[in-house]
Amino acid sequence: MLDRYDIFYGISKDTKEKLLYWIYSTLFSFIVLLWINDQKGFLFIKTATNSREFFSLLLSVFFLGLIMYFIAVNVLIYKDIKRFKKRDKTLFIYTRFLNDSQKVKVLKKIYVRKYLYTLLSGNAENQEVTLSEQQWKYYHKKLGTPKTLILKLKFLHLVEKKIKEEEPLKDKEIDFVNTILFSKEDLELLRKLEKDVKNKRIFNKIFGL
Template identity: 90%
Template sequence: MLDRYDIFYGISKDTKEKFLYWVYSTFFSFVILLWINNQKGFLFVKTATNLREVFSLLLSVFFLGLIIYFIAVNVLIYKDIKRFKKRDKTLFIYTRVLNEAQKVRVLKNIYVRKYLYTLLSGNAENQELTLSEQQWKYYHKKLGTPKTLILKLKFLHLVERKIKDEEPLKDKEIDFVNTLLFSKDDTELLRKLEKDVKNKRMFNKIFGL
C-alpha cells in the first residue's frame, strides 16, 4: 500500500485509492458483521449450517483478511523504510557537489527526461512522432506546452552542465535532483509514448494512411 517513495515524495493516487478501498471495505464489513452476529459474537468462524451462516463465515474471513493485510503492510512499510535509511539514504544529495555514484544515476535520469521533453517539444531532429491530437493534448497536459518544455530543457541543460563540471548546486537544484533520483514517471511516460507511436504507425499502415 505504502512504500518509501510515498513516505518521502507524497502518497500516489493509486495508493490513495487502495487505502480508501481498504477503509470502506473494513468499515462496511464491520457494520454488517455487527448487524448479523449481534447476539452470537462479532465473528463467525465455525461450520456454517445455513445460508445466513455461510454469508457470515465468508464475511468474517474477508474481515480477518483485511486486518491481516493491514498488519502485514505496516510491517513491510517499517522494514522498507528501515532498509531505506540504512542503504538508500546514500543516494540523497546533501552536499552541493555530487559524488560519482550520485552523478551517474542523476545524469542517467536527466538524459531520459531530456529525451522525453525534446520529443514532445517538437525540437527533435528527424522527428517522426505520429500522435493523434488527443494524444498530444494528453502529453502536453501532463508535462506542459512545447514552450514550457523548452524552458524545462534549458533548466535540465543547466543542471547537467553543473553536475559534469562539478559546480556547486543551488538549493532548488538540489531539491530537483533529489526528486529526480527516485522518480519513475519519466521512464513510464516514455514507454507509453513509444507504445502510442507504435500503435499509431500500425493503425496508419493497416488503413493506408
C-alpha cells in the same frame, strides 16, 4: 526519522499497490457494511439465516482480514524503508558540488528526462511522435502541457550546465538532483511511449534502451 525521500522512493511500487488495494478495499467494505447492517451493528459475526446475512457475514470476515492485511503491509513498508536507508539513501547528494561518479549518474538521468520532455513538447528535431489524442492527454496530464515542458527543459538545461561546469548548486537544485536520481517514472514513461509510438527508431539513441 522519516523524510519525503523515504516515503516517495523508499517504498517499492509493489508495496504501494498493496497499500492502495487495502485503502480501496477497506473503504468499500466499510461503506457497504454500514449500509447492509444498518442499526444491527457494524460487523455481522454469527450464523446467517438468509442471503443478505450471508453476504454480510462474508464481508465482515473480509473486513477483519483487512486488519491483518494492513499489519502485513506495514511490515513491508518498514522493510522497504529500512532497505532504502541502508542501501540507496547512502547515495544521496548533500553537497553543492558533485564528484565524478555522481555526475555520471545524475547527468544520465537528466538526459533521459530531457529526451522524454523534448519528444512530448513537440520540439524534437527530425523526429515525429505519432500519438492519438487520448495518448497525448495521458502524457500531458502526467508531465504537463507542452509549454510547461519547455519551462521544465530550461531548468534541466540549467542544472546540467551547472553540473558540467562545476558551479555550486542551490538548495532547491540539490533537492531536484536527489529527486531525479531516485525517480523511476521517467524510464517507465519512456518505455510506455516507445510502445505507443509507431516509429520506434527514435529511441535507438537513448542509452541502449
